[in-house]
Amino acid sequence: MIIGQPKQQKLLSIKKVTNFRAQKEVNTKLNFVVKQDDENDKELKFKVYLVCDSYVGCDQEDDLTIKLE
Numbered sequence: 001m002i003i004g005q006p007k008q009q010k011l012l013s014i015k016k017v018t019n020f021r022a023q024k025e026v027n028t029k030l031n032f033v034v035k036q037d038d039e040n041d042k043e044l045k046f047k048v049y050l051v052c053d054s055y056v057g058c059d060q061e062d063d064l065t066i067k068l069e
C-alpha cells in the first residue's frame with residue numbers, strides 16, 4: 001500500500017501487507033503527516049495505490065480526500 005500526492009510528486013507512506021490469503025478484508029494502519037499548503041484549502045487530495053508484486057494486472061489505485069474543519 002502506498003499513499004501519495006501525484007500533484008506534488010510525493011510518496012507519503014509505504015507499507016507492505018502480507019499473509020492475507022483467503023480473507024475478504026485486511027485491516028492495516030498507515031501513518032503519514034500532511035501539510036496544508038493553502039489555508040483556504042478545505043480538502044486535501046491523495047491517492048492510495050495497491051501494488052501487487054505477484055500478479056500482473058492486480059494493481060489498483062483510488063482517491064483519498066481528507067476534509068479539514
